Amino acid sequence: MLDKIIHELKNGKKLVLVHSNADPDAVGSAYALAQAFPNVTIGVHEGVSKSSKKLINKTGAEVVVNPNPDDFEKIFVVDTSTSSLLGNLAKNIRKPIIIDHHAKTSWENAKLYYHDEKPSCAEIIYEILKKADFKISRNVGLALLSGIITDTGRFRRANAETLKIFTSLLEEARITMDEVLSLVEESPDKSEKIALLKAGQRLKYETVNEYVLAYSMIGAFEGSASSALLSLGADIAVVGRQKNSEFVVIAKSKNNVPVHLGRMMDEIGRETGSGGGGHKGAAGVNGLGDAEAMVNVCVQKVKEKIKKELKHL
């Protein structure tokens, strides 16, 4: 199927969409495609994450916020598990071509759905570029390397193949480890520090057998807040954010937790008429509704799933 995708990338006016609040794996992947193939515009709903802004500044990547999909002949969707992460853009998309590495979901109207559950989407893109005989430039190298390093949680979720691709990229694009790290490392600014501490103040926790489940609410930075709760000692963290009538809930877990959060969020998304998905250890659900109620739904579901798993052991 990769050959078909390469064929599709070679001609026509193309829009490559990434998920809202796009991380370096999403932006890096889209940027690499835009460099390797002609006539590619990168688009996102609402905007990109803070660390992606750094990558954009460094590489000069152009990302259009809220583009009009009707202006393009072909729509690609990269690093995005469900159409709810495309916000309003999702309505205007016909027959998209999906390239994704999250847990498989139902992209019903997709023209092609290339799915490979690699630790990062950047690794799939690397494979595409190799197949297309594209010579990796420094900026494309930096983009893919930052995607890999962030999505694998500094290699914690990487496998041997990821590391091989990572070293090939360092070599081919003549990039040092220091350059990659300084691109992805950042200290939180004041608003993020305060938001995280507030999430700490609102923190609640429960235990299921030996697992500790912590959950909280935050006004922004729900991704870093869920990581922070894991650093504090929780095995599973669930953090919700209310934004007007919309909610986002992020769940993260340590490796030892026997629940695939991506599949769980997909399930919750379908049950509640919202959209969910992700990886085993990091996933999210978003849509219209009450964030706190959704946090409770997620917490209950995690507990049920752990209990069920433990019964099977």
Ligand SMILES: [Mn+2]
């Ligand atoms: Mn990704």
